[in-house]
Structure formats: structure tokens, C-alpha cells
């Protein structure tokens with residue numbers, strides 16, 4: 067692998083960067099000094115959102131179409147709804163060859179009892195992306211950071227754990243390092259991408275808790291030593 071996701075001069079594309087989750091991640095990444103390209107199905111929407119972020123002092127943010135954002139970037143964050151996710155990823159596959167693709171997509175459904183994971187332990191959006199992107203390296207991360215907190219420039223995210231799942235341990239290490247730009251802390255490499263079957267639906271627990279306590283809850287793993295995992 068040639069890309070280093072956490073390299074200080076890396077360019078990071080955020081697909082769905084016009085939405086709250088994508089723009090919140092973009093805000094944090096740009097604030098840490100990364101060049102960020104917001105992707106959208108419409109270049110104009112991405113340019114408008116990028117202009118808002120630049121007006122807030124985040125000069126390294128631009129906006130364009132999703133394919134052009136992929137082409138411009140070393141690392142691509144997928145922050146689109148699960149509806150339409152597979153179609154979008156399949157369309158963008160030629161633009162993602164050789165790249166690290168980070169997904170924070172949480173397939174969810176809601177009924178009168180509240181939210182529940184749509185795929186619930188059997189599969190995951192991340193694994194679907196990996197199937198569709200045989201020439202990219204897919205990493206699951208940033209599933210449990212609320213968009214509201216990400217977009218609040220004063221919100222301290224240092225108590226949150228970013229859990230990172232990938233079949234490529236080198237890519238996982240890089241994304242764990244990139245998590246520092248978002249929360250201030252090294253992410254935790256939890257293991258292979260199939261663990262996304264559990265990461266993604268865990269968000270239903272957070273949303274249900276948020277509704278009951280009127281808050282923006284997150285996840286903190288305790289007992290994990292600082293530094294990379296002792297895996298090899």
C-alpha cells in the first residue's frame with residue numbers, strides 16, 4: 067500500500083460531505099490541517115457547503131462531485147445514507163482503486179419501538195463496500211461520533227473511542243492515527259472488517275439512549291492500553 071491515510075499532507079475526500087456527518091468529519095479533519103474535498107452528487111451543493119466551512123476559517127476545504135472528490139484524494143470517507151450506498155459505491159469503484167476507503171455508514175431502521183440495526187449481526191455496509199471495491203482497502207471507523215458533536219467546534223471529543231475495523235492491519239493503523247485529528251486520541255484497532263456487523267448496529271443503542279436522555283452519547287472502551295495493538 068502506498069497511501070498513508072494519516073500523512074499530514076494527505077487529501078481526504080468526504081462523500082456525502084454536504085450532510086451533517088460528512089461535514090462534521092470534514093470540519094474536524096480540516097481543523098487538524100488536512101486538505102478536505104467534499105463530494106456530492108451535485109458539484110454546486112458541495113461547493114456551497116465547502117464555502118460555509120471556508121467562511122468559518124477552514125481554508126483547506128473544497129467541494130466537487132463524488133467521482134472528482136475520489137480522484138483528488140488519497141483517502142476517501144463514505145458518509146452517505148445506507149439507502150443508495152451500494153449503487154454509489156459501485157459507480158465510484160473505478161475512482162477508488164488503490165485508496166483507503168473509510169466507511170461510517172450505519173444501516174438502521176426505525177419503528178414504533180425506536181431504532182434497530184438493519185443488518186443486525188449478519189452483514190454490514192462495510193463488508194458490502196469491500197465486495198464492491200476489490201481494488202480498494204475498506205476500513206470501518208467513526209460510526210459512533212454524533213454529527214451534532216462533530217459540528218460543534220467547541221465540543222470536546224477526547225472521551226470518545228473511535229473503533230477501527232479492517233482486514234488490512236496497516237490501513238487500520240493509519241486510520242487509527244487519523245482518528246487523532248477528529249477526537250484527539252488514537253483510534254482502537256478492534257480487528258477484521260466483519261466486526262462492522264457489530265459496530266454498525268451499536269449505533270441503534272446510542273440513538274435510543276440519546277432519545278431517552280436528550281443527549282449525544284458516544285462510545286468509550288476502557289482498559290485498552292495506549293498505542294498500537296500487539297497483533298503480530
Ligand SMILES: NC(=O)c1ccc[n+]([C@@H]2O[C@H](COP(=O)([O-])OP(=O)(O)OC[C@H]3O[C@@H](n4cnc5c(N)ncnc54)[C@H](OP(=O)(O)O)[C@@H]3O)[C@@H](O)[C@H]2O)c1
Nearest residue numbers: 082084085086087106107145146147150171172209212213
Ligand atoms: N448523523 C449522525 O449523527 C451519524 C453518526 C454516525 C454515522 N452516521 C452515518 O453517516 C452517514 C451520513 O449520515 P448523515 O446524517 O450525514 O446523512 P444524510 O444527511 O442523510 O446524507 C448525507 C449526504 O449523502 C448524500 N446522499 C443522500 N442520499 C444519497 C443517495 N441515495 N446516494 C448517494 N448520496 C446520497 C447527500 O448529499 P448530496 O445530495 O449532496 O449528494 C447528503 O447530504 C449515514 O450512513 C449515517 O448512518 C451518521
